[in-house]
Amino acid sequence: MYRTLLVLLVLVYGGLHVLAQSPFIHTTTHLVQPGSEPREHPVDIQRMTVDVKFDAPAGIVKGRVTHVFRTLWRRVDSIVFDAVGIEIFQATLGSRPVRFRSTDTTVVVYPEPPLRWDAEDSVSFTYQAAPRKGLYFIGWNDTTRRMRRQIWTQGQATDNRHWIPMYDDMNDKMITETIVTFDSAYAVLSNGTRVDAVVNGDGTKTWHYRMTRPHANYLLMIAVGMYDITERRAASGVPLYLYSYPDYPDRIEPTYRMSVEAMDFLERETGIPYPWESYSQVPVADYVFGAMENTTATVFGDFFHVDARGFLDRSYVGVNVHELTHQWFGDLITGRSPKSIWLQESFATFYPHLFTRETQGEDAYQWSRRGLHRSALTASEKDRFPIVHPNAGTARIYPKGAGVIDMMRYVFGEDEVRRVITHYLRRHAYGNVETNDLYLSFQDTLGITPDWFFDQWLYRGGEPHYKVSYSERARDGGNVTSVDVEQIHPVDELTGYFRMPIVVEVHYTNGSKDSERAWVDGQRTTIDVPNTKGKDIDFVLFDPGSQVMKKVTFHRKWEEKIAQLKRAPLMIDRYDALEAMRGDTSKEAERLDLLADVMKNETYHAMKTEAIQQAAAMGLPGAWKIVAMGYADKDVNVRTAALGAYGIVPAVLKDAAAALLHDSSYAIVQQACQRLCASFPAEKAIFLDAIKGERGMHERVRIARLEVPASDGDMAAYDELADLCGPSWEFMTRQNAMQAVKRTGMLTPSSAANMIDALWSTNGRLASVANGVLAALTEQPRWKSLVRTTAGGLAMKPWQRAIVDPLIR
Template sequence: MHTHGEDEGRKKFELPGSKPHYPPSLPFAITHMRLAIEPDLQERSITCEQKLSITILQDTDVIQLDAAELQIKSISAGSKLEFRSLDDKLIVKLGRRMKEGSRIELAIAYTAKPRQGFYFVTPDKHYPDKHLEAWTQGEATQAKYWFPCIDHPQVKFTSEISVTVQSGFTAISNGRLHKVEQRGKKQVYHWSESNPHPAYLASVVVGKYAEIKEGSLQYYVPPERKQDAPRSFDQTPKMVKFFEEYLGVKYPYEKYAQVVVQDFLYGGMENSSCTTLTLDTLHDKRAHLDFTSDYLISHELAHQWFGDLVTCRDWQHIWLNEGFATYCEALYWGASRGNDEFQYHMMQMADDYFEEAGTRYTRPVVTKVYKHPDDLFDRHTYDKGGCVLHMLHHHVGDIYFRRSLKTYLQRFANGTAETDDLRKVFELETGKSLQQFFDQWVFREGHPELKVDFLHDSDSVKIKVEQAQFADPFEFALDVKLAFARSKKTHTFKISEKESAFQIPVDSELEWFSIDPQFKILKTISIKAPNEMLVRQLNDGDTVTERVEAARALKDKSSDTVIDALKEAILHDKFWGVAAEAAKTLGAIRTDYAYEALKKCLAVKHPKARRAVVKAIGEFRKEETLELLRPVLQKDESYFVESEAATAMGKTKSRQAITILKKATETDTFQNIVAQGAIAGLKEFAGDKEIAEFLVEKSRYGNHHRTREAATFALGKFVDSHAVFDHLKSLLTDRWFRVRINACRALADAELTKAIPDLGWVAEHDLDQRVKRVAEECINIIKDATKKPKEVAQMREELDRVKSKNLELLQKVDRLERELR
């Protein structure tokens, strides 16, 4: 793990232009919205009449609303009012000074052809099978593109939304459906939400769907995908029951709808009582072997409590929405799958955060300094936030944790909260002082980076713990388990200094030991211990955490005994995650004996473990891998294993692989995952003109979006061709934002300084804030690359590793957004 210091290489979260953001001061409150909206799906436009109920909080003669690119026709409050639009603000002159406590209803008529916020999907000659559809996406600040509002989470209001559509179409919105009114060839759906919600959680979806109802639960999917719906949604009733019992608070809305839409920008969006989900979550029986929608479904459902019922008061506290939803997702996963799955899920969450912290940036979980609120939707908010809650859970105990959550949800129901509000509730319920806990884990950046040395003699065990991070030491309780032939004992030590040393008397031979066996602390760890102890820990560890940490600690060991132990773990450990970690370690050892061991593990039963074995075999880049994995690509039961096999075959760089991989790109599988793996394999043939042309074609509009994204990124290895460079430049303005992101990443991968002006244009002009940020980070990657002395091979290799990690991180952030919001 990289140790952060005050060196030039440490990357900052804050991009140029970042500044402190604070909640707005408001002289009025919006208490209710009535919105009548008629979308024209063909013209990609909306016609609207809105009525806003407003209570004056301070004497004023002006109402200022957020409204972007709306063509305002008229505004009245009994009589017509003067107004003007300035940038993204709508300024309404009331014509008189209104007193504190008075009320006014503004009637606003407007039209729009939204470029954000309200999205249209239409078929064209390239995608003739797409359905006519429209959906909204408000978070973080896109609601203002389809209705005037205060586009900030602290302002919550009740709503009535009526949607006029052509007969045969369905309109879904927040709350309860009062009636469907027939008006000639059109229908009007009248929805009402009695719970107040912020503007970003208002939702409208229009399309033709198969509707599945289970009481107050509703699922809307494309008619041709109805048979796949149960695989994604059938656990929803159990999830609702689990969260109600765990949190002690009933599901807060009158219904819960989940609507699957085309071309959605995220994995899901937790609009109050009606979550919108990506079509990519629907999957067939074969994909269900090692893919589940449960993470996504439980995450968005948990938001109905954390984010919707109780909303963060300002974006700087967004972890109160996303950190809680991420941890609740883990809690349900553990309740439904068992503690092994829960522990490994938490470790993977931590790993994703560590990777962002190590190669992208570190920041406090709560920070008010940023460029745009979208910048905050990262691994720090989601994964570190979830891990902080896991630590808090252990710190106060399960009974007090759940009691505190119940009080928090009840106290701030239908309102907003800040991080200090959460702390105070926990202090009230537990009697513990928690300011230090929140200061070091939430308001401070970084985490402990532990180096553990172990010494053992006949009558004592000596353990030295160093906090190797550049910053000041953290303070926490660290569990150390000692395992003897007939007993085990856990000791807990307070860690508060840069270096701590402990001596534990023992009266029998120590078999093995583990640090933090229950994964209570968010930390990286490097352990120096005898090989035989690590092997025993791998074999005999009681928890998944212990066995995984042992497998990871063995990556620098290459003895036959270690390799045999790792092979046995792959074949016989009861949990697939340990097998996968053991395979990864063998892939890192890279001796011939390790390769032979992995070959013997290809038949491991669990598809996720088998996928890890195939990936590890690919790391050796041996030509014989081509024939070894050819049958895996052709007939494995798992799409994901086949995909990994395709990538591994490409790493052999055997010309024989090219035809096989090109053929694999034509396969039609869940999320085109096999085609993606094949394209990653073709990427290994950097500079090959024929493959470059092939990938250019695969990246063109009209191919499956996942194929296009993979091909676009792969083209970064082929930019020696002027045609490829020009094509990547054209993709920077592609219709699909993920293609634009991957075009940026490809240019960064190629380290093309001549691409900086084009990336700069994207950073300045792209509509999507995520694309803008990626463009800026890619410019920095290119600039960093040019600073290094290329003639020094070792430094060059290190630079490539760091660059690769940065680009991987951008891809993983993209994966996060695919899965969650």
């Protein structure tokens, strides 16, 4: 952990001057993290060839890797390669052996004589590893063979070093080749173009893949499994190879819905053709993240590999567009260091946001923007790290950065920013970038200097908080509406007063409006909106459409809120009026009528969800009717909100809730079963019979159906739950089953053994759930004793024992 220093930038020009006296320096963040600059390296790796074989049941990789390089330093007498827990058998420099030394995390080679500037040579290692990061062996410990058997990799951030001796950092890009020898019954995917696949005489096959352009080595990937492959083509002719499980052909279309459209959209929107020869996507079991944008070959968790009903609960579309965007932002151009990671993740979050407008319409686009803004504002409640900082955090490098790009288009123009991005991508193709490269692209393309924008939104932290009020006064035979804007957020060295163009709209009772776009700058700004005909004000909008990331304090009269709710042109402005009514108990009967109107007249789910939540919280006699409208809504989000509105389903809504046991959404069926059984226990058998045979994605409906009798002491149902906790199932099923077991309050040797197995999983989410469930249940002495006895009968390696022991002491 590095100590964080808050510093003022200085400019050396005839002496040192403090920031207040100096122009903005656009290459340095205001919050400095020592050691965050790109890693130094004495050689430039130009090509890496990895040749591997696997002993899957043992979790072992055996390989040979060759690094072709050019020296960057005047004298190179040692080269350090990252190698965590890798056993090196041999190292060669060119064709001759070279002295090397291994540590727990590196292997160092010592060229003799030392290499000089621009020398071209190669280093090869023959090695073996049994990694628990970077390379994952899935399903090989399932003795029942029900679990899918796979091998897959996850390199980001720096995990490929656990199975390949390599220079493992993002600031060196190279052409890679991957050669894999494995059981010929399986399919193997890696980066680039498949050169050949040779059948060997021993039941194996050797697959050879090669990139033709350089990319960062954390993007190198391998996936091995049983797959079918569907080919589609983009409008430009780019081939898309869609991998799927052979036993689930019905999941191909829902999983990969809009894949071709996304490719067409990104080629058009970026102005840059897809920069590689082909694009593959492959689902894998027990994946440790959501998805990974490996160059030409995205890996994603098979929890996104869904059927048509599962699509309603968990769609891959957004993640699909995110990872595809990375083929440009992250793969074509790659950040030079971790503080440049926003140049990858923010753009890969922004373009799915933009794709939402094209595919789902303006309301969804506004709601997506609101989500970006809320995430950023929530993060600032904890700290105010800038986006350009290695510790910025997920909320800043993903949603806040995407929101900042969205504001770039608002401030500078959509077409203008599109030209900047095209230039930026073309100029830095297949290279490394930092934030200043994007800044210079504005200058090179548009001839403008957006230093103030980059300073306040990227190199500084925080967001503006505007306090808004307005008044009317007479002027020149008419009126003027004066909108007073005060910036009330804390101001210090890290966060200043923001400068942004803000639109103010004054809407009148006759249906017309006047608007002004003005710069809000400094602590206080007044925006005058002429009202030459003296029309009566209906309501006033500050930043209609919520273009600017901000907090707003704007107290409005009840009548103004109603007018805005009923007549604001944009959904998000009507939503703000509706949300502002939340908790107002002064006019509850009138508010209830307004909520009913929302359910009848609005079409977007966010509006209806807010109405349902407010109605349920009011507790008025008739409020349930609004919730009932949600039960029958065609939007799955609204039905979900309605079903979750009450902890206990009111008797008057029992039939409506029971109808949801036949819903198209698995998640709603699961939730309906749980809510109904808890609310009307005497009728549990009826509810369970209604979903007999339903399983759902990740067995979620089946688990809900089993939990009820298991909680009542039905051991057959409990044993089925215990089995679902075991290694024959992917991690989401296992963790759902474990949570159900926890709610039963009981353990058996079988369920305990399966949870102990989960503690050792390389999937951190699964291990965390198992640890939490066991920790909760072993608070009871009898269950701790059972777990201790169960663990004592299991063969464990020292590292496994170290994980289990804290639970049974």
